[in-house]
Amino acid sequence: MLKPQDVVLALKLLAKDEEPWSQGGLAQEMSISASEVNSGIKRLALTHLIEHEAHNKRWQVVRPAIREFLVSGIQYVFPAEKGAPCIGMATANAAHPLRGCVPESNITPVWPDKKATQSGFSFKPLYPSVPAACNNDGELYQWLALVDALRDWDNPHRDIAQVLLTEKLSGRRQSESAQEKLRGSNKANHQMDLLG
Known part of the structure; x- marks a missing residue:
């Protein structure tokens, strides 16, 4: 089950684009723990919102999947408060x-x-x-x-x-x-x- 911080993590990966990153670096930049980044990556992979790039084994966001989720599902899962x-x-x-x-x-x-x-x-x-x-x-x-x-x-x-x-x-x-x-x-x- 996705958590709200997983969406933030996916967006952070999009913001990074081609920049190199580490889980520890992401944790520091996002003000969350490295273990939370690691768990978030696992949840994002399980939901097919991220996948490994074939040539370098780096995680990347699956753009069509994240678009579908954000446009059609985010308001149901994490509505505005x-x-x-x-x-x-x-x-x-x-x-x-x-x-x-x-x-x-x-x-x-x-x-x-x-x-x-x-x-x-x-x-x-x-x-x-x-x-x-x-x-x-x-x-x-x-x-x-x-x-x-x-x-x-x-x-x-x-x-x-x-x-x-x-x-x-x-x-x-x-x-x-x-x-x-x-x-x-x-x-x-x-x-x-x-x-x-």
């Missing part, structure tokens, strides 16, 4: 890469973090060490912000998060047509807000 106003680190629609693609909201989802300065409402991270892990890894931060947007059943911009996640997984930058669709979606949503 939102709470009271607090200070923290912006996530979901309030963080890059979604922040520039969706209309601004006066309700900012934040991971509670006393070291941060953003005010908003509490959005429980997948694992308590997520804010600390993201302070030193902007790429991991982007992955987790997109995943948080997908975890939130009430998010009207889940479709945009799916597009951005898919493009990020394919390693492509946004195409001109995708950017235009996103801009069109933003305008339509803004017009609907004005009508509503």
Whole structure:
């Protein structure tokens, strides 16, 4: 059975991309124990979300599988838990890469973090060490912000998060047509807000 920190671990491996890594190094960067990294790798392998590369026996994320899980399953397994106003680190629609693609909201989802300065409402991270892990890894931060947007059943911009996640997984930058669709979606949503 997957644990929330296993999703964070898979996203950390995606953030690492081709960089070499060790379990001890991942543990330090993620602020979790090396044994938890080892157990997480075993659980991810069991669920076929990671596999060994044939030529060097290094673990890699199975991108089609992780996409299917994140787009179709994450909201069922690890739904968003939102709470009271607090200070923290912006996530979901309030963080890059979604922040520039969706209309601004006066309700900012934040991971509670006393070291941060953003005010908003509490959005429980997948694992308590997520804010600390993201302070030193902007790429991991982007992955987790997109995943948080997908975890939130009430998010009207889940479709945009799916597009951005898919493009990020394919390693492509946004195409001109995708950017235009996103801009069109933003305008339509803004017009609907004005009508509503």
